[in-house]
Amino acid sequence: MVALNQKFEGLTITLDGGTFRGCTFTRCRLRFNGLALPELGGNTFNECEWDFVGHAGETLAFLQMLYHDQGGSGLVETIFGRLRERQPLTAVPHT
Numbered sequence: 001m002v003a004l005n006q007k008f009e010g011l012t013i014t015l016d017g018g019t020f021r022g023c024t025f026t027r028c029r030l031r032f033n034g035l036a037l038p039e040l041g042g043n044t045f046n047e048c049e050w051d052f053v054g055h056a057g058e059t060l061a062f063l064q065m066l067y068h069d070q071g072g073s074g075l076v077e078t079i080f081g082r083l084r085e086r087q088p089l090t091a092v093p094h095t
Contacts, residue, residue: 015040032056 001018012029017036026046032038034056052060063079066072078092 034059 001013001020003018003020003023005022007024007026008028009026010028012031013025014031014033015038016033017038019039020043021039021041022043024044024046025048028045028048029051030045030048031051031053033054034052035054051057063076067076075092079089081087082089082092
């Protein structure tokens with residue numbers, strides 16, 4: 001799906017592989033399966049819910065398990081620090 005400067009309200013939208021630029025989403029459910037990255041830019045999200053399902057959901061569940069059950073809270077914090085700083089996420093050291 002390619003959406004430019006469109007308004008969406010009250011819809012469930014799967015983001016995988018789509019292009020959404022300059023769009024406004026209001027009370028939408030935005031779903032990401034982790035199958036293909038979407039292109040997002042200049043969008044506005046009002047009262048939306050995000051669903052991370054499939055591969056994306058499994059990845060988040062894995063990070064949650066590491067954080068809480070495997071003593072990997074430092075690793076998860078390092079990953080999120082790299083996300084904030086736009087650093088590469090491959091070969092993340094665990095200290």
